[in-house]
Amino acid sequence: MTRYNYSFGKQLLMVLIALMLAAQSPAQPPHGEQRSARQADDRLEAIEARRIAYITSRLSLTREESRLFWPVYAEYNQRIEELSAAFRARREELPEVELMSEQEAGVFVEAELSRFEEAAALRREYTAKMAEIISTRQIAMLFEAERAFNRMLFREAQRRQRHGGRGGDF
Numbered sequence: 001m002t003r004y005n006y007s008f009g010k011q012l013l014m015v016l017i018a019l020m021l022a023a024q025s026p027a028q029p030p031h032g033e034q035r036s037a038r039q040a041d042d043r044l045e046a047i048e049a050r051r052i053a054y055i056t057s058r059l060s061l062t063r064e065e066s067r068l069f070w071p072v073y074a075e076y077n078q079r080i081e082e083l084s085a086a087f088r089a090r091r092e093e094l095p096e097v098e099l100m101s102e103q104e105a106g107v108f109v110e111a112e113l114s115r116f117e118e119a120a121a122l123r124r125e126y127t128a129k130m131a132e133i134i135s136t137r138q139i140a141m142l143f144e145a146e147r148a149f150n151r152m153l154f155r156e157a158q159r160r161q162r163h164g165g166r167g168g169d170f
Contacts, residue, residue: 051149058145059138068133076126080119087115 055073056066090111094104130139 047153054149055142055145058148059134059141061134061138065134065138069130072126072129072133076122076129079122079126083115083118083122087111
């Protein structure tokens with residue numbers, strides 16, 4: 001179970017890094033915050049469209065499976081994002097780890113452990129829901145597809161950073 005939590009956390013971290021790198025330095029400088037926000041939204045939508053196509057293909061989802069699967073998967077991802085946002089909000093209330101008191105460090109450690117436990121419980125809950133729609137083999141393939149897609153995004157973000165933002169568009 002510890003390995004699962006570590007892998008999930010690592011996977012989530014990779015996605016967040018990829019998204020942050022993707023949101024940095026577009027090819028043309030944005031004109032105002034509104035354009036920048038629109039570009040970031042467009043990038044996120046493009047990434048999500050690629051994720052859907054990638055996972056649908058890797059799982060060989062039928063039209064009917066896709067119709068039933070994607071709302072459940074989207075709900076799962078929304079719940080995970082809410083969990084992460086709550087953790088970030090709690091984390092912002094604390095000083096940097098190096099500056100924490102023993103009590104603050106205890107709060108941080110407990111919040112981190114709780115986040116992993118809650119994420120694992122959500123994963124288990126939504127895996128059961130998905131098992132009503134797709135096969136166990138497809139669920140296993142989903143786990144691998146998620147990791148592969150996130151690795152691909154991470155590599156693309158690294159290429160973009162090395163090439164000054166010109167490493168391909170999301």
